[in-house]
Amino acid sequence: MATPPATAPALLWFRRDLRLSDNPALHAAVQSGRPLVCVYVRDEESGHRYSPGAAADWWLHHSLTALNADLEARGGRPVTLREGNPEHIIPQLAEELEAAEVFWNQTGWPCQNERDGRIAQSLKEQGVTPRGFKGVSLINPPDLLNGSGSPYKVFSAFWRAALKELDPREALPAPDTLTLGPVCDGASLADWGLLPTRPNWAKGFSERWTPGEAAAHKQLDAFLSEDLPDYPTHRDRPDLDETSRLSPHLAWGEISPRTVWHRVKLQAEQGGQFKASDKYLAEIGWRDFAYYLAWHFEDLRTINFNRDFDHFPWRDHAEGLQAWKEGRTGVPMVDAAMRQLWVTGWMHNRTRMIAASYLIKHIGCDWREGMRWFEDTLVDADPMVNAASWQWVAGSGADAAPYFRIFNPASQGEKFDPDGKYVRQWVEELRDVPTRHIHAPWEASEGELIRAGVTLGKSYPKPIVDLKAGRERALEAYQEMKEAAA
Ligand SMILES: Cc1cc2nc3c(=O)[nH]c(=O)nc-3n(C[C@H](O)[C@H](O)[C@H](O)COP(=O)(O)OP(=O)(O)OC[C@H]3O[C@@H](n4cnc5c(N)ncnc54)[C@H](O)[C@@H]3O)c2cc1C
Numbered sequence: 001m002a003t004p005p006a007t008a009p010a011l012l013w014f015r016r017d018l019r020l021s022d023n024p025a026l027h028a029a030v031q032s033g034r035p036l037v038c039v040y041v042r043d044e045e046s047g048h049r050y051s052p053g054a055a056a057d058w059w060l061h062h063s064l065t066a067l068n069a070d071l072e073a074r075g076g077r078p079v080t081l082r083e084g085n086p087e088h089i090i091p092q093l094a095e096e097l098e099a100a101e102v103f104w105n106q107t108g109w110p111c112q113n114e115r116d117g118r119i120a121q122s123l124k125e126q127g128v129t130p131r132g133f134k135g136v137s138l139i140n141p142p143d144l145l146n147g148s149g150s151p152y153k154v155f156s157a158f159w160r161a162a163l164k165e166l167d168p169r170e171a172l173p174a175p176d177t178l179t180l181g182p183v184c185d186g187a188s189l190a191d192w193g194l195l196p197t198r199p200n201w202a203k204g205f206s207e208r209w210t211p212g213e214a215a216a217h218k219q220l221d222a223f224l225s226e227d228l229p230d231y232p233t234h235r236d237r238p239d240l241d242e243t244s245r246l247s248p249h250l251a252w253g254e255i256s257p258r259t260v261w262h263r264v265k266l267q268a269e270q271g272g273q274f275k276a277s278d279k280y281l282a283e284i285g286w287r288d289f290a291y292y293l294a295w296h297f298e299d300l301r302t303i304n305f306n307r308d309f310d311h312f313p314w315r316d317h318a319e320g321l322q323a324w325k326e327g328r329t330g331v332p333m334v335d336a337a338m339r340q341l342w343v344t345g346w347m348h349n350r351t352r353m354i355a356a357s358y359l360i361k362h363i364g365c366d367w368r369e370g371m372r373w374f375e376d377t378l379v380d381a382d383p384m385v386n387a388a389s390w391q392w393v394a395g396s397g398a399d400a401a402p403y404f405r406i407f408n409p410a411s412q413g414e415k416f417d418p419d420g421k422y423v424r425q426w427v428e429e430l431r432d433v434p435t436r437h438i439h440a441p442w443e444a445s446e447g448e449l450i451r452a453g454v455t456l457g458k459s460y461p462k463p464i465v466d467l468k469a470g471r472e473r474a475l476e477a478y479q480e481m482k483e484a485a486a
Pocket residue numbers: 235243244245246247248250251283284285286287288290347348349350352353356374378380381382383385386387389390393
């Protein structure tokens with residue numbers, strides 16, 4: 001096949017890497033000196049298992065808008081939007097453009113890795129050079145194995161080994177200028193209709209979030225200067241709300257984990273905040289661990305990591321699941337969490353654990369039901385991290401919390417929301433309940449409830465599951481699973 005001329009364009013396929021800085025594929029595409037065409041492919045048609053949910057679509061709309069502005073500011077064109085299966089779209093677009101090379105960063109999602117391989121093959125057959133890059137996580141999963149050559153299954157051992165190996169290269173700079181590529185047909189963001197209209201359930205999102213690369217860096221700056229020092233003690237307190245809130249920016253690749261790593265390390269050196277920065281980086285490590293597990297083991301979204309859980313007698317409890325989704329279970333900490341999710345598209349990590357545990361253990365639903373709801377409602381929905389986290393809570397995951405350690409949502413509330421501020425913020429009908437009963441209003445006297453303007457069963461639900469009975473039922477189900485799996 002003839003060598004393409006130097007004027008033949010480079011195609012850059014944006015995916016979960018909607019940024020210009022520390023973007024290895026973009027960096028290489030710019031280095032090629034070729035005119036640049038960028039594309040984003042929305043993959044609804046092929047029924048692909050990892051299509052973003054409705055809240056993530058909201059993020060995607062705004063993130064692509066921000067990315068377009070950043071590209072145009074550097075002399076480039078906005079991203080071409082195409083819809084369909086990338087397996088057809090990417091080779092087809094390369095052909096239309098007579099592109100010489102196609103650049104992309106791997107998503108780290110196992111089934112997409114396989115698909116990327118097929119796309120690369122098709123491109124080669126067309127005489128186009130495929131250029132895939134890594135960087136979605138700090139560790140490249142195949143590079144880290146234990147002494148016997150097997151993948152780690154326990155986070156602490158994984159992270160200890162990772163820390164010995166980790167020496168992430170400096171983050172790559174954003175290109176100053178881009179070489180304008182040819183105009184190319186595509187959809188508009190409005191055509192895609194990613195924003196909700198009737199009703200606009202995302203009103204609260206815009207008040208809390210600014211998608212895009214610049215906002216991601218600003219968010220990290222603010223966290224490092226204000227909240228990093230207290231992170232180890234405050235990170236579990238949803239009422240304080242002092243975590244970094246970088247998750248949607250990381251999930252959409254608006255900032256790279258490597259950039260975060262270097263910024264946090266620098267802050268530690270300058271401010272002496274070594275303990276806090278180690279703790280924070282270990283959380284970034286949990287994100288890496290999810291990608292690592294997904295790479296080495298079976299599909300985390302569908303298959304129990306611990307196959308004993310294939311025998312678990314999950315309950316088909318449609319009403320309980322619906323009440324959980326709507327934040328009207330009658331358990332304040334769970335309802336606050338689920339309403340925070342609905343209003344903001346995000347939930348604090350501690351309350352993610354409480355709400356997930358309640359659904360799985362007290363209501364008895366299969367963890368995959370909750371995972372799917374989170375995938376649809378979280379702006380930071382990340383198929384790998386979400387699945388690994390749900391399995392962790394269920395007890396079926398790698399290095400998981402044992403199933404029989406069942407969170408009591410009322411005592412979790414007393415511990416992590418001691419003044420009831422979080423509950424009062426999201427469950428307004430309970431705002432006048434005295435603090436000593438805010439996490440278990442069913443224990444308040446009739447007089448206290450009347451004074452607080454609460455009628456259980458009317459203005460606020462009675463618990464749909466008695467916490468003690470729910471716990472006992474969960475333990476019995478666990479026993480049943482163990483016997484069936486034996
Ligand atoms: C049931 C359940 C589902 C979850 N689903 C998701 C999801 O879809 N997407 C997602 O990004 N996180 C998910 N998490 C992990 C965690 O709750 C969020 O990453 C965190 O709350 C985001 O807030 P933050 O950015 O302020 O976190 P910070 O505490 O500031 O942490 C910094 C970053 O570290 C990573 N991180 C923190 N905690 C975890 C964790 N436990 N596991 C993996 N990575 C972590 C995230 O990238 C986060 O942005 C889930 C946790 C649970 C229990």
